[in-house]
Amino acid sequence: MLIKNAKLVDRKEELDILIKDGRFTSIEKNIDKENEMDIIDAKGCIVTPTFVNPHMHLDKVYTAVGGRESKVETLEESIEIMHDLKREYTVENVKRRALRAIKDCVSFGTTKIRTSVDIDNIIDLIGLKGVLAAKEECKEICDIQIIAFPQEGIFTNKGTEELLWEAMEAGADVIGGMPAAEWTDEYSKKHVNLVFEIAKSYDVDIDMHIDQTKDIFARSLEYTAMRTLEENYHGRVTGGHCTSISYQNDAHAKKVMELLKLVDFNVCTNPQVLAIMGIDSEPRTRGVTRIREMVEMGINVATAQDTICDGFHIFGTGDPLDYGLLCAYISQYNTPASVKIIFNMITKNAAKILSVDDKYGIEVGNKADLNIIDAPNIQEAFRLRADRKYVIKNGKIIVENKSTTKFNK
Ligand SMILES: [Zn+2]
Structure with missing residues (x-):
């Protein structure tokens, strides 16, 4: 050609x-x-590499099509409504919805997706089986990496620890985590430690949802980065959201960002979650990390379509130009030169998260x-x-x- x-x-x-x-x-x-x-x-016309979406939830997509009656306005309410939706999953309906989302993303030029799939005692491995089936069916048009994701926590959700090991055996590519789902800081640390243990036994990357609230005392990001240093897992760990650092004081945040840089940590910010950061007083929570400071320090920052039309977020198209533009607005990138920063966040920075950067471009x-x-x-x-x-x-x-x-x- x-x-x-x-x-x-x-x-x-x-x-x-x-x-x-x-x-x-x-x-x-x-x-x-x-x-x-x-x-x-x-x-x-402009010719670009195909886009990479490094953070998605293909098991949850399109569960909120049709305006299901609910009054979901906060993160906590979203999690509650997702529990109800999850109880209705079958392998076949997860596969059907995932296929639809993959095809939509491909139509916008995305040919690589990393997706979390919930693993817990509500859904067992049903979501994983559905997304694995969709992955197989779409392999000619899109490369999919699946994260075994303990959305409900590990120690707060009996049986999840065993299920995570089973998920890795069943074909998950990456191990995920959600330390904030544990009841105490001590257990959040245990959660992160177990994620590293699983990652090392399967020699896989780690991709966790980390500090995704505005809790000024959240410390899982720095703990995960420190474990990355100890385990020599440089470049192989990604934190999704990493929002809390935006609300912590500058001196503390700077120290954490220096550690992130040291361990070649990847950060994925998902600007559309601003829709679910809670109904608070003005100025409203934006729900993103310290994007500009991280970029200036040389930390790898990507952006993603976290969800499409589910219990967390009723909008979303899957178009990287859509969520990339929102990321530009929310981080106030508004010069021709800074457009390139946003473009990198949906292309090569995202590809680096999927460890495909050396063959990408x-x-x-x-x-x-x-x-x-x-x-x-x-x-x-x-x-x-x-x-x-x-x-x-x-x-x-x-x-x-x-x-x-x-x-x-
Ligand atoms: Zn997510």
């Missing part, structure tokens, strides 16, 4: 991209067509995964939430949109 007149993010001139056997083989000006080669004229030798977006640059792509004209994975067209009209050179 040959893609003509592609505008790459870091290049001024338009280039041609040659793809053979599913990999980029040449990226230059004016590559000549070879016999029987498919040609796509990008017409000066539009470079000769890498897997040929790319999006052709109907915009002249990434700023316009975000502003318009521009259509994806083509999504290409492993050198094959998996999405084609013929009706794009916004950007015509």
Whole structure:
């Protein structure tokens, strides 16, 4: 396949991209067509790597379609309503909803997703089995990593410890955690310790929901980072949300961020959770971490579509240009230069969380995964939430949109 007149993010001139056997083989000006080669004229549109969503809940998606009657306004109420929804899960309905979400994400140019799947005594391994089935069915269009996630806590939810080990045996790729779900700080630490024990026995990455409230005394982030240092797990641990640090004093937060940097810790912020941070007085809780400070310190920060239409959050499209734009607003990135920071958060920073960064991106030798977006640059792509004209994975067209009209050179 040959893609003509592609505008790459870091290049001024338009280039041609040659793809053979599913990999980029040449990226230059004016590559000549070879016999029987498919040609796509990008017409000066921006061509990006495909997007990566590093934090999602494919077992929960679309459980709130149809406006189920509930008055969910706080995080605690959301967890309660999710318990009710979870009791209705079957392998088949989890698979069906997960498939729908994966296909929606792919239509927006995402070809890699890391998803948590609840493991607890309410749902046992039903969610995991459903998402594993969806993963298998979608393997040509999207790479899925599954996190075994103790949403209800481990020691607060009898049986979860054993179920986590079973989930790893059953095919989970990553071990998750939710230390704040434990009743005491002591048990939150025990929770983190067990997560490291499981991670080391299976040699897998760790991806936990950490300090996702505005509790100024929450300390699981620094404890997890310290355990990362002790276990020499540098670069393999990700904290989702890490919100509490935004409410802690600057001196303390700075020290924690220095430790995060030291252990090459990944942070994933999910700006749409501001919808569920609680009904509090003004100024309202935003529900994100110290995004700008972390970025300035060189900590790997990504952003994600945490949920789509479930008991926690009734909106969400799965479009990285959607939640990326919200992340830009919430962190007040409003210059052409800072658009690149947000763009990195939905592409290479997210890919680093999934440990695929060395093969990721539009470079000769890498897997040929790319999006052709109907915009002249990434700023316009975000502003318009521009259509994806083509999504290409492993050198094959998996999405084609013929009706794009916004950007015509
Ligand atoms: Zn989450």
